[in-house]
Each structure stands twice: as structure tokens, then as C-alpha cells.
Amino acid sequence: MTPPIIVVTGMPFEARIARGDGVVVVCAQNHTLASDLEAAMAPDGARGLVSFGTAGGLRPGVTPGQWVIAHNVLDMPQQAHAYLSCAAWANALRRAMPDALRADLAGVTAPVVTADDKAALWRESGAAAADMESHIVARVAHAHGLPFVAARVVIDPAERSLPPAALAGLRSDGSTDILGVLRSLAVNPRQLPALLRVGKDASRARQAMRHGRRIVTLELGDGFGAVAAGI
Structure with missing residues (x-):
């Protein structure tokens, strides 16, 4: 049986x-994530790993809905150790999505919430965006000698801080807590305009992800599978 992506x-x-x-x-x-990923690989192995989803913008001017195809994934918890993504995979995605940005991604352990913190991380890392999974994907891929790529969509721009309600609406498993949002708004109703902007940005990111998922599927079936198989 052919191992999966x-x-x-x-x-x-x-x-x-x-x-x-x-x-x-x-x-x-x-x-x-690391243990869950190891468990998923245990039965049949894997041809390669893909980090897919959203990321917070760090580079000024990078807007919601912008795809970032990682050149390096910077493991910030481990002194910004750089993991180089599979060039063939990243180049295939970049050709299929010519508007995507080819840049470094910073892997972090917690959301980067304020504009000041985003600016500080950008100065430290030079990364265009940050997420909480790509560096773990890169670690596991490196440990197993597997190709990997990170393809992430910016969901909030570097210039904007997230309102407290946006974080109150996230459960520990990443799902949405509507009651948490409402409680936060009840405490501070003035954050509503900022929360509505977050919702608009998230809608743009979701739309970009749906479009990009179709492209990634085609590349997984052709160029990705060939590279992972050593062809």
C-alpha cells in the first residue's frame, strides 16, 4: 500500500x-501535534507532510487571503532553527499559485496577538507570517527524513492587533466558542468593530484556502507524489 500524504x-x-x-x-x-502526527504515521508511514491552514501576518503590507509558501520554517522555540522546505514541492505550488508569496514562516507556541509583538517577531525572524504548527511538522519530517512543505494563508495583517473577543472565542482544541465571544463583548462592547474586521479577514482567508486546496490536491496527485516516491 502506498503511504499517504x-x-x-x-x-x-x-x-x-x-x-x-x-x-x-x-x-x-x-x-x-507531534504525538498525534507520529500516531497517524505509525500504520503505513507517509510520503511526506504538508502544513496547511492559516497564519498571522508579520511582514507589513501582507494582507488577509495572501498565500505564503514557506522557503524556511523557523522553529522559534528552538533558537529559530531553520528547516528548509522541499524545493520541488514549494516550487510546484508557487508555479500553480503565482500570486503566492515565497518567504519564511515563523513557528511559535502561542498566537502573536498585538501589532507590537508582530513587529518585534518580524524584526527578529524576517518571516512573513507565523503559525503554531509548521515548525512541529518540520521537526517530525526532519526526524523521519521526509519531504515537507508549509502552505499557509494570512488571516490577520501585521498592522492590526486582535481584540480580546477573538481569542476568547477559541477553545483549547481550536474550535469556536460563541459564548466566550459574547461574554468578552459584554465586558467591552467597544471591541465590536475590531471583531467584525477579524470576521471579514477570516472570510477572505477561508475563501483563499478553499481555492488553494483544489490546487494543492492537483499538485499532491502529480508533482508531490512523484517527488516523495523519489521519481
């Missing part, structure tokens, strides 16, 4: 978009 996401809505024929999806938060 494993696609990794951090949030349930990302996993729903990622699912489809020809791939196995692992959706987990970063504190359990």
Missing part, C-alpha cells in the same frame, strides 16, 4: 477544508 492543520475549520481524496488529515493543537 499527511496534511496537518491546527483548527477544525482548516481540517474541513483540507480533507479530500488522497490525503490523511491530522488536526491538533501544538502541544499534542
Whole structure:
């Protein structure tokens, strides 16, 4: 049996978009992701790993809905160790999505919430965006000698801080907590305009992900599979 491509996401809505024929999806938060990914690989192995989903913008001017195809994934918890993504996979995605940005991604352990913190991480890393799963995907791929690529859509721009309600609406498993949002709004109703902007940005990111998922599927079936098989 041919080993699968494993696609990794951090949030349930990302996993729903990622699912489809020809791939196995692992959706987990970063504190359990490595073990969950190892468990998914245990039965049949994997041809390679793909980090797929959203990322927070770090580089000024990078807008919601912008695809970022990682050149390096920078493992910030491990002194910004750089994991080079599979060039053939990344180049195939970049050719298929000519508007995508080829840049570094920063892997972090917690959301980067404020504009000041985003600016500081950008100065430190030079990365265009940050997410909480790609560095773990890169670690596991490196440990197993597997090709990997990270393809992420910016969901919030570098210039904008997230309102408290946006974080209150996230459960520990990445799903949405509507009551948490309402409680936060009740405490501070003035954050409503910022929360509505977050919702608009998230809608743009979801639309970009749905379009990009079709492209990734084609590349997984052709160029990705060939590279992973050593052809």
C-alpha cells in the first residue's frame, strides 16, 4: 500500500477544508501535534507532510487571503532553527499559485496577538507570517527524513492587533466558542468593530484556502507524489 500524504492543520475549520481524496488529515493543537502526527504515521508511514491552514501576518503590507509558501520554517522555540522546505514541492505550488508569496514562516507556541509583538517577531525572524504548527511538522519530517512543505494563508495583517473577543472565542482544541465571544463583548462592547474586521479577514482567508486546496490536491496527485516516491 502506498503511504499517504499527511496534511496537518491546527483548527477544525482548516481540517474541513483540507480533507479530500488522497490525503490523511491530522488536526491538533501544538502541544499534542507531534504525538498525534507520529500516531497517524505509525500504520503505513507517509510520503511526506504538508502544513496547511492559516497564519498571522508579520511582514507589513501582507494582507488577509495572501498565500505564503514557506522557503524556511523557523522553529522559534528552538533558537529559530531553520528547516528548509522541499524545493520541488514549494516550487510546484508557487508555479500553480503565482500570486503566492515565497518567504519564511515563523513557528511559535502561542498566537502573536498585538501589532507590537508582530513587529518585534518580524524584526527578529524576517518571516512573513507565523503559525503554531509548521515548525512541529518540520521537526517530525526532519526526524523521519521526509519531504515537507508549509502552505499557509494570512488571516490577520501585521498592522492590526486582535481584540480580546477573538481569542476568547477559541477553545483549547481550536474550535469556536460563541459564548466566550459574547461574554468578552459584554465586558467591552467597544471591541465590536475590531471583531467584525477579524470576521471579514477570516472570510477572505477561508475563501483563499478553499481555492488553494483544489490546487494543492492537483499538485499532491502529480508533482508531490512523484517527488516523495523519489521519481
